[in-house]
Amino acid sequence: MPIELLSMLGGGVAGFIFKFVATQQEAQERAFERVVRSQELADESGDRAAVRGSVLGRRVLLFTILWVVALAPFVAALIGIPTYVETERAPWDVLGWFSGGFQQLQGVIVLEELRAAVVAAVGFYLGSGAVSRRR
Secondary structure: OOOOHHHHHHHHHHHHHHHHHHHHHHHHHHHEEEEEEEHHHHHHHHHHHHOOOOHHHHHHHHHHHHHHHHHHHHHHHOOOOOOEEEEEEOOOOOOOOOOOOOEEEEOOOOOOHHHHHHHHHHHHHHHHHHHHHHH
C-alpha cells in the first residue's frame, strides 16, 4: 500500500473519531441543559405552589376531611345516631333502581377506605410539616 493511501485512511479515521467525540459531547451538553431547564421549571412551579394558599387553608382542608371521614361517624356512634351503608345490588341492576338499598349499622364503623383516607391525611400533614422545616 502506498504511503499516501495509508495517510488518507489514517486521516479519515482520525477525522471520524474526532467528529464522533465532538458530536457525543454536544449531545451530552444538550441533555445537561435540558435537565437544568426542567429543574428550573420544577423550582418555579414549587415556588408558585408555595405562594398559593396558606398553612391555615391546608389545615382547614385537612381537618375538614378528618372530621367528615373519621371524627363525625365516631361522634355520631357515641351519641347514638345510626349510620347507614349501601347494600349490594343485583349484577343485572346497573343503576340500582330495583335492588339494593341501605342498611342501618350500630357502633363505630372502620372501613378500609377510612384507614386509607386517614393515612393519606396524616401523611400529607406530616409531609408538609417536614418540607417547611427544611427551609
